[in-house]
Amino acid sequence: MRVLVLGLGNILLTDEGLGVRAIEDYRAQCEVPDGVDVVDGGTAGMDLIDIIAGHDVAIVVDAIRTGKGPGAVVVLHDDEVPAVFRQGLSPHQLGLPDVLAAMALLDLRPPKLILIGTEPLEIKPGIGVSPGVEAAMPTVVATIARQVALAGIPPGKTSHGNDAVGL
Amino acid sequence: MRVTVDPITRIEGHLRIDCEVEDGQVVNSWSSGQMWRGIELILQGRDPRDAWIFAQRICGVCTTVHAVVSVRAVENALQLEVPLNAQYIRNMIIAAHGVHDHIVHFYQLSALDWVDIVSALDADPLAASKLAESLSDWHRNSVPEFVAVQEKLKAFVASGQLGVFGSGYWGHPAMKLSPEVNLMAVVHYMQALDYQRRANQIVAILGSKTPHIQNLAVGGVANPINLESQSTLTLERLYKIKSLIDELGAFVNQVYLVDVAAIGALYADWTAYGSGVTNYLSVPDMPLDTRGTTFGLPGAYIQNGDVAAARPITDYNDKYFEDGVRESSKHAWYDGAGGALHPYDGKTEPQYDGFNDDGKYSWVKAPTFYDQRAQVGPLANVLAMYVAGNEPTKRHLTRFLTIAGTIAGGDIPLSALHSTIGRHGARAVRCAVLYDTLDTQWNLLMQNIAKGDFDTFNRPMFPKGEIRGFGYHEAPRGVLSHWVVIRDGKIKNYQAVVPSTWNAGPRDENDVLGPYEASLIGNPVADPEKPLEIIRTVHSFDPCLACAIHLLDPQQRELFRVTAV
Numbered sequence: 001m002r003v004l005v006l007g008l009g010n011i012l013l014t015d016e017g018l019g020v021r022a023i024e025d026y027r028a029q030c031e032v033p034d035g036v037d038v039v040d041g042g043t044a045g046m047d048l049i050d051i052i053a054g055h056d057v058a059i060v061v062d063a064i065r066t067g068k069g070p071g072a073v074v075v076l077h078d079d080e081v082p083a084v085f086r087q088g089l090s091p092h093q094l095g096l097p098d099v100l101a102a103m104a105l106l107d108l109r110p111p112k113l114i115l116i117g118t119e120p121l122e123i124k125p126g127i128g129v130s131p132g133v134e135a136a137m138p139t140v141v142a143t144i145a146r147q148v149a150l151a152g153i154p155p156g157k158t159s160h161g162n163d164a165v166g167l
Numbered sequence: 168m169r170v171t172v173d174p175i176t177r178i179e180g181h182l183r184i185d186c187e188v189e190d191g192q193v194v195n196s197w198s199s200g201q202m203w204r205g206i207e208l209i210l211q212g213r214d215p216r217d218a219w220i221f222a223q224r225i226c227g228v229c230t231t232v233h234a235v236v237s238v239r240a241v242e243n244a245l246q247l248e249v250p251l252n253a254q255y256i257r258n259m260i261i262a263a264h265g266v267h268d269h270i271v272h273f274y275q276l277s278a279l280d281w282v283d284i285v286s287a288l289d290a291d292p293l294a295a296s297k298l299a300e301s302l303s304d305w306h307r308n309s310v311p312e313f314v315a316v317q318e319k320l321k322a323f324v325a326s327g328q329l330g331v332f333g334s335g336y337w338g339h340p341a342m343k344l345s346p347e348v349n350l351m352a353v354v355h356y357m358q359a360l361d362y363q364r365r366a367n368q369i370v371a372i373l374g375s376k377t378p379h380i381q382n383l384a385v386g387g388v389a390n391p392i393n394l395e396s397q398s399t400l401t402l403e404r405l406y407k408i409k410s411l412i413d414e415l416g417a418f419v420n421q422v423y424l425v426d427v428a429a430i431g432a433l434y435a436d437w438t439a440y441g442s443g444v445t446n447y448l449s450v451p452d453m454p455l456d457t458r459g460t461t462f463g464l465p466g467a468y469i470q471n472g473d474v475a476a477a478r479p480i481t482d483y484n485d486k487y488f489e490d491g492v493r494e495s496s497k498h499a500w501y502d503g504a505g506g507a508l509h510p511y512d513g514k515t516e517p518q519y520d521g522f523n524d525d526g527k528y529s530w531v532k533a534p535t536f537y538d539q540r541a542q543v544g545p546l547a548n549v550l551a552m553y554v555a556g557n558e559p560t561k562r563h564l565t566r567f568l569t570i571a572g573t574i575a576g577g578d579i580p581l582s583a584l585h586s587t588i589g590r591h592g593a594r595a596v597r598c599a600v601l602y603d604t605l606d607t608q609w610n611l612l613m614q615n616i617a618k619g620d621f622d623t624f625n626r627p628m629f630p631k632g633e634i635r636g637f638g639y640h641e642a643p644r645g646v647l648s649h650w651v652v653i654r655d656g657k658i659k660n661y662q663a664v665v666p667s668t669w670n671a672g673p674r675d676e677n678d679v680l681g682p683y684e685a686s687l688i689g690n691p692v693a694d695p696e697k698p699l700e701i702i703r704t705v706h707s708f709d710p711c712l713a714c715a716i717h718l719l720d721p722q723q724r725e726l727f728r729v730t731a732v
Binding site: 010011012040042043046047049050098101102104105106125126127 | 206208209221224225230267271275319323328332357360361363364367368371379
């Protein structure tokens with residue numbers, strides 16, 4: 001069993017980068033168990049194929065528009081995930097639907113796909129997230145930890161949790 | 168009639184194209200970048216040694232190229248030499264990235280402008296396989312392979328998952344290929360997904376990871392070379408890279424280049440559309456010495472398509488290049504007071520006032536080279552390399568034109584490249600040249616290490632006072648340059664003039680149309696509700712505006728919003 005925690009977003013655009021910030025916090029605050037890879041995917045496109053491939057569960061952490069107010073956290077599963085991106089609810093069309101489509105064609109799509117989405121407050125050039133999203137970060141980190149546990153990975157300390165080389 | 172296509176890219180970025188269409192032809196056009204880029208402001212006041220780390224976050228597609236050109240700019244400001252091993256390692260990274268990018272652009276991002284994926288369902292796989300084998304000795308053109316892909320395609324269509332191929336104009340009257348050619352292209356589309364990964368794996372090994380490489384440093388690379396230690400660049404890793412290079416080469420030469428020649432020949436009418444701006448700018452790349460005075464691949468400025476009169480760009484301190492660049496904000500949503508500015512003096516002060524046909528209408532500035540609009544990209548580069556007598560370029564271009572000519576039933580002149588389909592051809596040729604480069608650079612690195620040279624880094628020292636410099640790179644979409652002013656070891660000003668700025672920019676200080684805009688004039692549009700022809704020409708530039716702008720799209724919307732008024 002291998003689980004991927006993938007943070008997405010552009011860290012140069014404040015709340016757009018909240019997914020990357022969340023996985024950094026997760027890595028710093030939680031004991032990342034064996035069998036879990038934590039990766040900063042930035043705004044990457046097709047490069048993600050090799051990063052996602054080989055995992056049984058992929059947990060994507062990203063900013064999405066839900067209409068539930070800044071900092072609201074939602075969890076979506078499997079086919080709901082590409083649908084969100086297709087409908088343009090994600091503020092950056094980073095190409096995750098393209099990546100997942102390509103993986104479907106290559107028979108490489110992970111059996112289980114989870115999206116932890118957080119509503120951004122503002123997206124403008126700048127480093128760091130807004131106070132509203134900052135306040136939501138502990139919830140996002142706890143949600144990541146819970147989803148990792150639900151995936152069937154027992155807690156425990158390890159040397160993993162570093163960025164996996166895409167090989 | 169006004170036709171608006173928004174957005175026009177499938178991946179990152181946000182580009183809107185407006186056209187005036189009369190009697191089935193485009194008579195006027197506007198190219199508009201729809202979001203503001205603020206990287207320049209983020210870098211002000213930071214340590215120049217860290218600039219590349221931020222710069223590679225500008226874009227999710229071109230992370231590597233921004234990182235490389237950023238360290239080159241700072242090194243230029245310091246006049247810092249870069250060890251040979253570091254040059255070769257960087258060269259391999261950018262060559263592998265370029266091969267990857269060109270393959271993905273053709274198959275995944277633009278082939279379906281020309282290939283009707285639904286029509287491939289009607290193909291006779293036996294005949295399609297035979298056709299493919301007549302064009303190339305690629306080992307994966309067999310009947311079982313073609314049958315398997317057609318079955319897979321049928322399954323996707325049956326389960327309503329055609330969306331995995333993105334949005335396409337299946338059955339559009341401008342689609343001209345036979346079902347067999349369409350099936351051949353779809354088989355190679357699937358294989359391209361697999362082979363592009365090998366190029367990425369090379370970048371991952373050398374760059375320590377993707378999507379963001381970690382091995383760069385102002386002054387070299389952070390790859391210690393020790394042929395025995397597991398944590399460094401070992402002989403084992405170097406040979407793994409070599410095997411990946413060889414597999415990639417077969418796909419590029421036997422599949423990609425052949426497919427573009429064949430599809431181009433079958434759409435030969437598209438050599439008459441899309442030339443637009445025929446001033447071409449490209450820069451030399453793949454430095455072969457520590458100072459950047461000799462290069463594996465040449466670059467030049469070519470005016471009015473006059474290839475014979477090309478003026479070469481020669482080294483990293485080239486004054487002709489450094490002095491020629493200006494950016495105008497007259498039609499961009501920035502304060503444009505003071506006219507077109509040199510990047511060292513460039514300003515990024517937003518001034519948004521809505522879309523005005525005759526006024527400001529884009530977040531992208533309009534660059535010029537000695538007051539002329541210039542087209543950048545593989546076509547500009549291939550023309551420059553060809554006229555400079557670069558051997559791999561001549562070999563691959565001749566092969567490309569020969570295959571296309573055989574299928575079209577007549578000689579194809581070099582001038583056919585000044586077109587929509589010609590840009591695809593030039594990109595395929597450049598991809599083959601980059602593969603050769605990858606191989607060459609691997610050999611140079613191995614030879615240099617064999618001499619006992621393990622140096623990879625020269626430490627930068629920042630003086631008191633003000634220094635400035637520029638770095639350039641012939642990126643997959645064309646000339647990329649970063650310009651940095653450093654004061655007392657901190658960044659005072661930073662400007663990135665990106666390829667899509669050159670090509671997608673709006674009208675300039677003299678109201679002259681940019682390359683996208685000019686290339687659309689005269690394009691046919693059979694059905695204004697389905698402007699496939701407009702998309703073909705814009706896609707031929709490989710638009711990626713993520714670096715010029717970034718997407719913010721809170722509204723639910725279709726992939727293409729086409730409005731015909």
